[in-house]
Amino acid sequence: MAAPAExxxxxxxxxxxPRLVLAPSFAATLLFVYGFILFTVYLSFTGSKMxxxxxxxxxxxxxxxxxxxxxxxAISNIAVFATLYIVICTAxxxxxxxxxxxxxxxxxxxxxxxxxxxxxxxxxxxxAWKWFLDPGIGLEHTMHLWGWESFSFTWIKDRNMAIYTIVxxxxxxxxxxxxxxxxxxxxxxxxxxxxxxxxxxxxxxxxYRRIVIxxxxxxxxxxxxxxxxxxxxxxxxxxxxxxxxxGRATELPATFMYSYTFTRNSMGIGxxxxxxxxxxxxxxxxxxxxxxxxxxx
Amino acid sequence: xxxxxxxxxVRTGRVTRTFIYxxxxxxxxxxxxxxxxxxxxxxxxxxxITGGNMMALPRTWTFEPWHSAWSTAQIGVEPTGLxxxxxxxxxxxxxxxxxxxxxxxxNGYVLTKWRFRGDTWVFGLMLFSCFIPFQIVLIxxxxxxxxxxLAGSTPGxxxxxxxxxxxxxTLYFRNYYAAFPTELVRAAMIDGAGFFxxxxxxxxxxxxxxxxxxxxxxxxxxWNDFLFxxxxxxxxxxxxxxxxxxxxxxxxxxxxxxxxxxxxILAALPTLFVYIVAGRYFxxxxxxxxxxx
Amino acid sequence: xxxxxxxxxxxxxxNVQVLHEVDIAVQEGEFLVLVGPSGCGKSxxxxxxxxxxxxxxxxxxxxxxxxxxxxxxxxxxxxxxxSYALYPxxxxxxNMTFGLEMHGTPKPERDxxxxxxxxxxxxxxxxxxxxxxxxxxQRQRVAMGRALVRNPxxxxxxxxxxNLDAKLxxxxxxxxxxLHQKLKTTIVYVTxxxxxxxxxxxxxxxxxxxxxxxxxxxxxxxxxxxNLFVATFMGSPAMNILPAKVVMQDxxxxxxxxDADGARRLLRxxxxxxxxxxGRDILLGIRPEAITDPEGADRKSANIQPFGNRVTVTEPAGxxxxxxxxxxxxxxxxxxxxxxAVVPGQVFDFAVNMEKAVAFDPATELRxxx
Numbered sequence: 001m002a003a004p005a006e007x008x009x010x011x012x013x014x015x016x017x018p019r020l021v022l023a024p025s026f027a028a029t030l031l032f033v034y035g036f037i038l039f040t041v042y043l044s045f046t047g048s049k050m051x052x053x054x055x056x057x058x059x060x061x062x063x064x065x066x067x068x069x070x071x072x073x074a075i076s077n078i079a080v081f082a083t084l085y086i087v088i089c090t091a092x093x094x095x096x097x098x099x100x101x102x103x104x105x106x107x108x109x110x111x112x113x114x115x116x117x118x119x120x121x122x123x124x125x126x127x128a129w130k131w132f133l134d135p136g137i138g139l140e141h142t143m144h145l146w147g148w149e150s151f152s153f154t155w156i157k158d159r160n161m162a163i164y165t166i167v168x169x170x171x172x173x174x175x176x177x178x179x180x181x182x183x184x185x186x187x188x189x190x191x192x193x194x195x196x197x198x199x200x201x202x203x204x205x206x207x208y209r210r211i212v213i214x215x216x217x218x219x220x221x222x223x224x225x226x227x228x229x230x231x232x233x234x235x236x237x238x239x240x241x242x243x244x245x246x247g248r249a250t251e252l253p254a255t256f257m258y259s260y261t262f263t264r265n266s267m268g269i270g271x272x273x274x275x276x277x278x279x280x281x282x283x284x285x286x287x288x289x290x291x292x293x294x295x296x297x
Numbered sequence: 298x299x300x301x302x303x304x305x306x307v308r309t310g311r312v313t314r315t316f317i318y319x320x321x322x323x324x325x326x327x328x329x330x331x332x333x334x335x336x337x338x339x340x341x342x343x344x345x346i347t348g349g350n351m352m353a354l355p356r357t358w359t360f361e362p363w364h365s366a367w368s369t370a371q372i373g374v375e376p377t378g379l380x381x382x383x384x385x386x387x388x389x390x391x392x393x394x395x396x397x398x399x400x401x402x403x404n405g406y407v408l409t410k411w412r413f414r415g416d417t418w419v420f421g422l423m424l425f426s427c428f429i430p431f432q433i434v435l436i437x438x439x440x441x442x443x444x445x446x447l448a449g450s451t452p453g454x455x456x457x458x459x460x461x462x463x464x465x466x467t468l469y470f471r472n473y474y475a476a477f478p479t480e481l482v483r484a485a486m487i488d489g490a491g492f493f494x495x496x497x498x499x500x501x502x503x504x505x506x507x508x509x510x511x512x513x514x515x516x517x518x519x520w521n522d523f524l525f526x527x528x529x530x531x532x533x534x535x536x537x538x539x540x541x542x543x544x545x546x547x548x549x550x551x552x553x554x555x556x557x558x559x560x561x562i563l564a565a566l567p568t569l570f571v572y573i574v575a576g577r578y579f580x581x582x583x584x585x586x587x588x589x590x
Numbered sequence: 591x592x593x594x595x596x597x598x599x600x601x602x603x604x605n606v607q608v609l610h611e612v613d614i615a616v617q618e619g620e621f622l623v624l625v626g627p628s629g630c631g632k633s634x635x636x637x638x639x640x641x642x643x644x645x646x647x648x649x650x651x652x653x654x655x656x657x658x659x660x661x662x663x664x665x666x667x668x669x670x671x672x673s674y675a676l677y678p679x680x681x682x683x684x685n686m687t688f689g690l691e692m693h694g695t696p697k698p699e700r701d702x703x704x705x706x707x708x709x710x711x712x713x714x715x716x717x718x719x720x721x722x723x724x725x726x727x728q729r730q731r732v733a734m735g736r737a738l739v740r741n742p743x744x745x746x747x748x749x750x751x752x753n754l755d756a757k758l759x760x761x762x763x764x765x766x767x768x769l770h771q772k773l774k775t776t777i778v779y780v781t782x783x784x785x786x787x788x789x790x791x792x793x794x795x796x797x798x799x800x801x802x803x804x805x806x807x808x809x810x811x812x813x814x815x816x817n818l819f820v821a822t823f824m825g826s827p828a829m830n831i832l833p834a835k836v837v838m839q840d841x842x843x844x845x846x847x848x849d850a851d852g853a854r855r856l857l858r859x860x861x862x863x864x865x866x867x868x869g870r871d872i873l874l875g876i877r878p879e880a881i882t883d884p885e886g887a888d889r890k891s892a893n894i895q896p897f898g899n900r901v902t903v904t905e906p907a908g909x910x911x912x913x914x915x916x917x918x919x920x921x922x923x924x925x926x927x928x929x930x931a932v933v934p935g936q937v938f939d940f941a942v943n944m945e946k947a948v949a950f951d952p953a954t955e956l957r958x959x960x
Contacts, residue, residue, distance in 0.1 A: 480672065
């Protein structure tokens, strides 16, 4: 008969080593991400003020939150901001990508120019645009000096328009990146398909509208997901560009959460606003990630 | 005549091409303008900005704003300039990038070459953490850092950045290693190499491109972070971004726009430098990481 | 008991069983080929021998030592992979000696083994190159060299030729066969290519859906396939299978079939015990080379029967001409000599070698044994 198997120590160790190596990272994720999320969710049901306390108040914070004008301002601002930001970035990104894909001389120079804002901190971007848009010294002032006396551009000081300056600066920072995503998508399309469409008699416009753009679906999806989560997370840019002002005109959920939690001593309300932000992102990200990861089990 | 282009097989007429070039150049201007404004006005005396044209080149060139931003400007309450905060950022960024990249590489290696039941879930949970709004962890993190005695310290910020950067580094390495033939790992196993030896001798030597990507991504993200720095840093650990914001938004005294611009450029220099030196990898990496999960 | 014993080995992933009770005893020096369509479990079995996948139940032993759970590097096996799996960052020489290095073999000894194998495979001049600088055939040699250097008990080949172009594949096939004849090593070789299986092996295990369908010498597999799957999988063009009825005439069993024009025709079986199937339906199996032009018929056969039938299509392939005709409603392929004068649409007088015909039970799809 065959001798019994000796499953040696090394083999056993080798079997469990991979999981041991992964364990610290996974444990950290479980604690610092999911544990903390649970903690914040719990806090949102407590009467925490300046410090966490554990008196259960049920949905009280959420009720208060939705009764706050400031929160409604933040919500309507994020709706305006996110919509414009996503739509404009996608439009600019797609246009630039298609134009750049026409065998453009100097593409190697243009591409990094479109992309470099991505490397900057939102604080830097905010600072640059803050003064550039400042009516006293910036664009308006320059136009006046150039002789266009009636030129007026005071959005950043205007309660009704300030949110659009945030859109402008955010688009400036990210649209080049979206361009790169679409460009990669365009370069991935089989040239023979385009030739076939031309032989079928498609004009350039039809070619793009009927063949190319539909084939960019995955790039559209990725761009949307990335822009969406960036929009919800937007915080630094608002702080640097407008500080949430004038008044509360550019308050977003992210700045709302920070000020209610850390300066207005309403931690319970701050926590509940954070939970709503998370749920908004999860509603988009969870199905997206699930579909992405399920494809290749 | 219109030329047949190899890239797209699309023919464009002269009018269309002129239009395309015009649009592309206008956008180049749009992207360059704010930086041009910063640069030009950082070397002007203050009077030339407030009294003059923001777009104009300086009549008097001065590097005083740069000097001031670096070493004498009022940040918060101390006239220290941005220098100490620049150093804070460096001390924070280097270990955070190194640790998160090494862990990401090991995680990616395990998740692709030593697969186990439920590994996709583990990865999915780690990946989702890239996208959470960090507001959701601010309160407990502040408490945790306090409990660990790391509140307001650089090691505390390093920990925060490592933890919330792991998802991305793991994603990059996982995607990269997924394309690496598993048969090589099996061949090495039969050859008698163990878990770490395979990583060291087989995987790492070919990981250069993705390591560059991971390092650039993490460096940019951590250097540019504001939320964590503002929430968990104090005088001795606040990063450059927080200091810049304090400088620009300080309510005391005259607004020294030229100093603000110089400071903003100082804060942008490290990431711009990295971007210019290794930009091609950066773009390629962003694509690899974001398009496919 | 064999040199490499696979006994009652099964493999399941969760509730899905992908290998069912595999029993194969491989003798020392034997060249065993595992062949089957993709997903038949052949690669899984090979990976289990290598230790790359766990065994769900049963035992695998080499030289009497059960190796279940033993680390791949401690089984004294070597493996040649489909993609060759050469380490891209190492030179050819480093690739080949990496295993010896891992096992702590001193450098002089490694160099001696390397030189010997490099000479044998005629890759001495490539030792300092990186795999990226080699052609497909050269990489293939290096991959084999890496296995040979180890001087293992058992060589495992996982579809090693499938990444080569057609001509190179034939050359390397011969090369592997020569190597085996020279070194008398024990080899387990996985392929989905039945020609590779036939030409290389001393024994073949035909697998499908996780079962070993038949284990035998190439001749056994080819001439007496155990079932319909083996019969149609092995051989190219595939064996013709057509429904037939067994009828008795002159005291001998005949296959009753319909020709291209629908007429009822009889072919006498050589296999006498088919008399027991009289009046019942069977599936008749005839290989293309058993239906020929009269001049091309096997002279040693005792049962050649003339058979006129209308031709559908002819396909001259240079060395042979393949002829398609209709029998019992099925397309049947016959193999003619190249210059046989066959015209589509006309009736041609074929010769059918019924000595090579086999019959299958339509219900079980098993061959009716002689």
